[in-house]
Structures are given as structure tokens and as C-alpha cells.
Amino acid sequence: MEQIFFLFQVLHLLRLPKSGKQHLSTGALLDEKQVTLFIPCLVDQLYPEIGVALCNVLSAIGWSVNYTPEHTCCGQPAFNAGHRPEAKQAAAAFVAAFPGSGEIVTVSGSCTAMVRVYYEELFQEDARLPEVSRFVGRLAEFSEFIHRHDLYHKIQGVQRGRVGFHNSCHSFRELHIEREPLRILRCLDGFELIESANKQICCGFGGVFYLKYSTISSAMGGSRLQYFLDAGADTVVANDPGCIMQMRQEAASRKLNIRIYHLVEFLAQAMGLGCELNLSKRSAG
Amino acid sequence: MALAGEYRSFLHRSCVKAADASHHLKILKAIASYDTAVEAMKKSQFESWERARQVAASVKRDAVSRLPELLEQFEAKAVENGVEVVWAADAAEARAAVLDIARANGVRQAVKSKSMTTEEIELNEALESIGVKIWETDLGELIVQLAHERPYHIVTPAMHKSRAEIGELFHRTLGTPLTDNAEELTQAARVHLREAFCSAELGITGANFLIASLGAVVLTENEGNARLTTACPRIHVAVAGIEKILPRLEDLELFLPLLATSGTGQQLTCYNTIIRGPKRSGEPDGPEKMYVILLDNGRSSIYAEEKLRVSLTCIRCGACLNACPVYRLIGGHAYNTAYPGPIGSVITPHLRGFPGWQHMSSASSLCGACSEVCPVKIDLHRLLLENRWHAHRQRTSSIIWRLGFWAWAAVYPHRKCLQMLQPFFRLGSRLAGLAAPRDLRGRIPQVAGRSFSELWQDYERKRTNS
Numbered sequence: 031m032e033q034i035f036f037l038f039q040v041l042h043l044l045r046l047p048k049s050g051k052q053h054l055s056t057g058a059l060l061d062e063k064q065v066t067l068f069i070p071c072l073v074d075q076l077y078p079e080i081g082v083a084l085c086n087v088l089s090a091i092g093w094s095v096n097y098t099p100e101h102t103c104c105g106q107p108a109f110n111a112g113h114r115p116e117a118k119q120a121a122a123a124f125v126a127a128f129p130g131s132g133e134i135v136t137v138s139g140s141c142t143a144m145v146r147v148y149y150e151e152l153f154q155e156d157a158r159l160p161e162v163s164r165f166v167g168r169l170a171e172f173s174e175f176i177h178r179h180d181l182y183h184k185i186q187g188v189q190r191g192r193v194g195f196h197n198s199c200h201s202f203r204e205l206h207i208e209r210e211p212l213r214i215l216r217c218l219d220g221f222e223l224i225e226s227a228n229k230q231i232c233c234g235f236g237g238v239f240y241l242k243y244s245t246i247s248s249a250m251g252g253s254r255l256q257y258f259l260d261a262g263a264d265t266v267v268a269n270d271p272g273c274i275m276q277m278r279q280e281a282a283s284r285k286l287n288i289r290i291y292h293l294v295e296f297l298a299q300a301m302g303l304g305c306e307l308n309l310s311k312r313s314a315g
Numbered sequence: 316m317a318l319a320g321e322y323r324s325f326l327h328r329s330c331v332k333a334a335d336a337s338h339h340l341k342i343l344k345a346i347a348s349y350d351t352a353v354e355a356m357k358k359s360q361f362e363s364w365e366r367a368r369q370v371a372a373s374v375k376r377d378a379v380s381r382l383p384e385l386l387e388q389f390e391a392k393a394v395e396n397g398v399e400v401v402w403a404a405d406a407a408e409a410r411a412a413v414l415d416i417a418r419a420n421g422v423r424q425a426v427k428s429k430s431m432t433t434e435e436i437e438l439n440e441a442l443e444s445i446g447v448k449i450w451e452t453d454l455g456e457l458i459v460q461l462a463h464e465r466p467y468h469i470v471t472p473a474m475h476k477s478r479a480e481i482g483e484l485f486h487r488t489l490g491t492p493l494t495d496n497a498e499e500l501t502q503a504a505r506v507h508l509r510e511a512f513c514s515a516e517l518g519i520t521g522a523n524f525l526i527a528s529l530g531a532v533v534l535t536e537n538e539g540n541a542r543l544t545t546a547c548p549r550i551h552v553a554v555a556g557i558e559k560i561l562p563r564l565e566d567l568e569l570f571l572p573l574l575a576t577s578g579t580g581q582q583l584t585c586y587n588t589i590i591r592g593p594k595r596s597g598e599p600d601g602p603e604k605m606y607v608i609l610l611d612n613g614r615s616s617i618y619a620e621e622k623l624r625v626s627l628t629c630i631r632c633g634a635c636l637n638a639c640p641v642y643r644l645i646g647g648h649a650y651n652t653a654y655p656g657p658i659g660s661v662i663t664p665h666l667r668g669f670p671g672w673q674h675m676s677s678a679s680s681l682c683g684a685c686s687e688v689c690p691v692k693i694d695l696h697r698l699l700l701e702n703r704w705h706a707h708r709q710r711t712s713s714i715i716w717r718l719g720f721w722a723w724a725a726v727y728p729h730r731k732c733l734q735m736l737q738p739f740f741r742l743g744s745r746l747a748g749l750a751a752p753r754d755l756r757g758r759i760p761q762v763a764g765r766s767f768s769e770l771w772q773d774y775e776r777k778r779t780n781s
């Protein structure tokens with residue numbers, strides 16, 4: 031196994047010259063603030079539009095974004111399944127994909143929690159621990175990032191619908207994110223935020239649980255969505271690609287009349303940023 | 316393949332329950348009124364619930380860290396009080412001890428108050444096998460006994476039964492007139508049990524706490540049945556898990572209200588009994604003989620695992636069950652073991668063996684609602700992760716998942732490999748989506764036409780060209 035791993039590492043190194051220029055930040059202007067993206071694997075593989083929305087929003091509020099395509103997955107699926115050696119392999123490759131010391135932002139509370147809560151435990155008694163610890167301190171979830179830099183005032187736009195917010199369990203319980211995303215939503219006009227729908231209820235995704243106990247997981251997803259519908263919501267805004275995958279699939283298979291967006295998608299729409307990657311748009315503010 | 320059998324039947328039962336909307340509604344209703352009561356009680360009874368949890372957690376953690384010493388202290392004091400203490404290494408030893416006591420004293424009838432530890436060792440079946448008639452005296456327990464079921468919940472065993480169902484059950488088994496009036500039903504049970512209390516020679520209880528400094532057994536309850544169980548019969552046997560220990564009597568000051576709040580949303584339960592031994596000369600009632608059976612049954616192997624040890628601080632309040640979205644959906648019976656829900660999923664694989672029971676640790680979305688409510692701050696969802704890691708380490712996890720993650724770790728974290736395999740993933744997800752059984756079809760993730768990293772490359776290319 032080690033040999034194969036080594037082989038892949040070699041392959042991995044071989045591609046560097048070609049991709050070198052992708053490390054360049056895009057649209058960087060002097061005096062501009064820069065942030066590096068961590069695109070969670072679910073976003074990369076299943077919902078690239080969420081990644082696009084993140085880029086467009088960050089760029090619109092005056093930040094230039096770096097993207098290092100070497101990173102794929104933080105290792106959470108393996109870790110949650112109990113396969114720690116594999117999770118550690120993934121984590122090591124992941125950390126190595128983010129050289130430098132700048133801030134990193136992502137759109138998943140559970141990936142952020144994986145890194146922040148479990149990475150150091152995973153690398154206990156490992157020579158790489160200091161490097162890992164440095165990395166851990168660099169990562170922020172999107173709403174944490176907005177809050178940390180007090181960027182609320184840069185978010186303006188108009189949305190529609192009766193909207194419920196779904197905070198992911200890990201964002202709420204591991205990262206203690208509670209008010210930030212709601213505060214971000216309140217920067218927009220034109221839609222109704224249904225507070226009663228925002229109750230902290232698990233959508234039933236749970237990584238490998240989604241596969242191992244598909245029926246239970248699906249029923250949990252169904253009852254989470256029903257809670258939104260009963261509260262009168264026609265739109266769900268969530269902050270984790272796992273929850274989004276679960277809820278989109280449940281909504282589709284149950285033919286429920288409810289739209290599900292990631293917070294950054296909802297913002298990008300409100301700010302009129304389009305669906306194409308576009309890093310040249312700048313906000314006036 | 317008896318081992319896989321437990322997993323398979325768990326899957327089967329949980330799927331049936333997950334689809335049972337009326338079951339779900341009944342449980343949600345029961346838990347909603349529990350939630351309201353608990354929330355109110357936390358505010359009215361504690362200046363700071365969080366602070367109370369912290370203190371409780373540190374008292375219990377300290378007690379568990381000194382478990383051997385405190386148990387010896389308990390034993391010495393109890394013996395001094397005239398109690399006979401029996402150490403049982405496993406369920407079989409505990410059962411044998413109770414059966415010996417029953418045989419030696421010519422017991423033909425026994426009454427039992429609510430106790431999950433006796434469920435754990437399946438004591439009722441054992442007593443019945445030697446011809447002892449045993450009556451559950453807690454109303455909820457009586458209901459499940461009459462229905463030939465096991466407790467649905469560790470605190471509220473008949474939570475899954477509506478009043479109408481109970482009325483029908485009593486009508487069928489006790490011959491009471493058909494009614495769904497709670498008072499009439501309770502009265503029927505009372506009449507029925509009064510007789511049992513008077514004729515039983517043996518009273519069996521669990522223990523909510525064992526007080527080391529006193530050698531005392533503490534029982535908390537709402538119906539007075541545990542009092543009668545320990546007062547009427549000639550012999551009292553308390554079966555207690557070794558983790559039930561508290562160092563001092565004063566600790567009850569916090570733990571009784573804490574348990575009542577988390578368990579049922581009460582300030583205190585109606586009856587709280589501290590028993591220090593059998594009847595002394597001059598006392599009008601109480602048993603002539605008293606035994607405490609200290610049950611290990613896998614607990615010392617939990618004790619030996621540093622990370623898991625904290626699970627021994629559980630006070631069995633049941634709050635984590637009520638908070639758990641999986642438990643709410645599939646109910647207590649799906650687990651087929653004495654301790655369901657989050658705490659059950661943490662300890663059962665250790666108590667009963669990983670090969671047969673590790674599936675419980677995986678049956679959680681790791682949402683953490685359990686850890687949030689636990690009055691002694693056990694990080695249940697992290698312990699579930701520890702169990703999963705344990706299963707992997709001990710190679711008891713399924714070979715398919717092991718191979719799967721091995722391959723995943725070799726390929727997936729490396730962009731180059733991922734990029735190469737992208738078209739296959741894309742095609743694979745489409746095919747799997749088509750080929751999957753109908754109920755799964757909507758749940759096969761579909762790989763996007765262009766991944767984000769490809770979109771980024773496209774964008775880069777466009778920018779450099781223009």
C-alpha cells in the first residue's frame with residue numbers, strides 16, 4: 031500500500047510544472063486582500079456552482095482569490111468511518127496542498143470542523159504536527175470569514191422567497207457558528223426569513239451514514255424538509271455541501287416544491303453575479 | 316453468520332420503523348412534551364445548567380477514575396451494614412447469583428422495580444426458567460411485560476404505546492374493562508400489583524446510585540413501587556453496574572435534581588430512597604436479607620480504554636435518546652439490546668462484542684445532539700467515532716469498506732489521479748444512478764459535467780488567451 035501511495039506521490043509531483051501558473055491568484059490588484067480557497071470535494075465533484083458562487087462573491091466584495099487545485103478532500107469521509115490511517119493520508123496530502131501562510135476560506139462547516147477539531151488529534155506524536163497546527167489556524171468557514179473581517183456591509187442585494195436557514199450540525203456544535211450566517215442573510219433585501227424554520231435539526235447526511243443507513247438517512251432528510259415546508263418556507267439556504275446534497279436529493283425524489291441553495295449561491299444570485307466564474311466584478315463598496 | 320444477522324435484523328427493523336409515520340408521530344409527540352418540561356426545569360431549577368453539568372461531570376469523572384478504590388469502600392461499608400455484596404464478572408454470574416439466592420430462600424414469586432441492569436442480564440427469563448413468577452412493578456415496565464416486549468426506552472419503557480393501546484392490552488391480559496382513561500388504567504395496575512407485592516418473597520431493584528461513603532443504594536422513582544419492592548418482600552436484591560458509584564452522600568444534592576431534570580423534566584422524582592441495609596432489630600418493615608450484586612459485564616474493559624472510560628460516567632437519564640434524531644425515527648426496539656440510542660451505541664459494542672454490535676456505532680449521523688444534552692457532558696458523538704476507529708483497528712469492520720477506503724486513500728487525495736479518473740467517475744455515477752434499486756436511485760450522487768477544478772482551468776485558459 032505504501033508503495034502505491036508513493037507512486038501516486040511521484041505522479042503528483044510530476045504534474046507541478048504544468049499547473050504552476052494556477053497558483054497565481056486571479057485578478058490580484060495591488061493593495062487587494064487575498065484569500066485561498068478550499069473547495070470541498072463534494073463541491074468540486076458534485077456542485078461546482080457553489081465554488082463558482084464563492085469565488086464570485088469574494089471577488090465582488092473586494093478579495094482576490096487563490097486556488098490550488100492540488101487539494102481534493104480533507105479526509106473527513108474516512109475519518110468518520112473510523113478509517114483513521116486513510117484519513118491521515120488524505121489529511122497529509124491536503125495540508126501539503128496549501129503552502130504559505132495566508133488565510134483559507136471554505137464553504138463547509140463540517141470540513142472546517144474536521145480540520146479544526148480532529149486534525150491535531152490525528153497527527154499526535156507525528157513530526158508533521160507543527161505544520162498541521164499552523165495549517166489549522168489558517169482555515170475559516172465562509173461566515174466566520176465574513177465575520178472576522180467584518181464584511182457584512184459589503185453584502186447587498188435583493189432575493190425573493192420565504193427562506194428557512196439550515197445550519198449544519200457540525201457548524202453549530204463543533205464550530206459554534208450560530209448568528210453569523212443569519213446576519214449575512216439579513217444584509218439582503220426582498221425576501222422573508224422564516225425564523226421558526228431555523229431549528230437545529232439534523233438533515234441526516236452524516237457522511238458514510240448516508241450510504242450505510244440510506245433508509246434512515248433518507249427519512250431524516252424527509253422530515254427535515256417537512257419541517258421547513260410546515261413552517262411555510264419555499265427556499266432553504268444551507269451552509270454545508272453535505273446537507274445540500276442530502277436535501278436536494280430528498281426534495282427531488284419526494285417531488286417537494288422547495289429550492290435548496292448554499293448561502294454563497296444565494297448571495298451570488300442576490301448580488302447579480304451570474305453563474306459563470308467571473309473574478310473581475312467589483313463592488314462599489 | 317449469527318453476527319451479521321444482528322446487523323441485518325437491525326437494518327430491517329430500523330427500515331420498517333423509519334417508514335412508519337404513525338410511530339414517528341407518537342414518539343415526536345411524547346418527546347415534544349418532554350422537551351418543554353426539561354427546558355423549563357433547567358431554567359427554573361438551576362442558576363446555570365451549564366455550570367451544573369460541569370460540576371456533575373467532574374464529580375462523576377473523578378468517581379470513575381477512582382472506581383476500584385470507591386467500590387472497595389462501598390463494599391466494606393455495605394458489609395458493615397449487614398448487606399451481602401456479590402461481585403459478578405458477567406451477566407451469567409449475575410444471573411446465577413440471583414438464582415442461587417432465589418433457590419436458597421425458596422422464592423416462588425418476585426417483584427421487580429424498573430432496572431435496566433436486570434434487562435441487560437436478562438434476569439426475568441432466567442428466573443422464569445426456574446419457575447419463579449416475576450412481576451414488573453413499574454407501570455411502564457408492567458405494560459411492556461404484559462405485551463411480551465422489551466423496554467422501548469431506558470427511562471420511559473412504554474413510551475411507544477398510546478393510552479388506547481394500553482387500555483386494550485390491560486383488557487386483554489388483566490381483564491380490566493376497556494378504557495383509555497389514564498387514572499383508571501393506573502388504578503387497574505395498582506390493584507393487580509398490590510397482590511404481587513404482598514405475596515412476593517423476593518424484591519429486585521437496580522440502583523440509580525451507589526454511595527461509596529455509606530455503602531448505600533439510592534433509588535429514584537415516581538410511583539412508589541421501588542419502595543414497596545424493597546419494603547414488602549423478605550429479601551431485597553439490588554443489581555447495579557459498577558459505574559453507578561458516587562463518592563459521598565452530599566453528591567446527591569446535585570445528582571438527584573440533575574437526573575430528574577434530564578430524565579423527565581421534574582424537579583425531583585416523587586420518591587427518592589436511600590437504602591443502607593436490611594431491616595434492623597426493632598424496625599417494623601424492610602427485608603430480612605439484602606444483597607447487592609455489582610455487575611461488571613464488560614465495564615472494566617471500557618474502563619481500560621482511556622478514551623472510552625468517560626462513558627462510564629453515564630447516569631442513564633435517557634436525555635441522549637430523546638435528543639437523537641435516529642432514535643426518534645427508528646425507536647428503541649430496533650436496537651434489540653438493553654441500551655439503545657447514543658449511549659447504547661457507545662457502550663453496547665464494548666459490553667457485547669464488536670463483531671456483533673459495531674453496527675450500532677455507525678448508525679448515527681454524528682450530529683452531536685446527544686453530546687449537547689448529556690447532563691454529565693459525555694461527548695457521545697466523539698465516542699462513536701472512537702468506536703468506529705476501534706472497529707477498524709481490530710479489523711472487525713467490513714472488508715469491503717476497508718478495501719474501499721484503502722483504494723480511496725490511494726487515489727482520491729491526489730488531483731492528478733482524480734483528474735485521470737474523472738470521466739470514469741462521471742460515467743460511473745450515471746450508470747449507478749440508472750442501475751440502483753428504485754428507492755436508492757435518487758440518492759446516487761451525480762458527478763458534475765465539469766468539476767470545479769476543471770472550470771477553474773477553463774477560466775484560466777480563457778483569461779490567458781484573451
Ligand code: SF4
Pocket residue numbers: 577628629630631632633634635636658685688689690691692693695
Ligand atoms: S449518556 Fe448522558 S444523556 Fe445519555 S443517558 Fe447517559 S447521562 Fe443521560
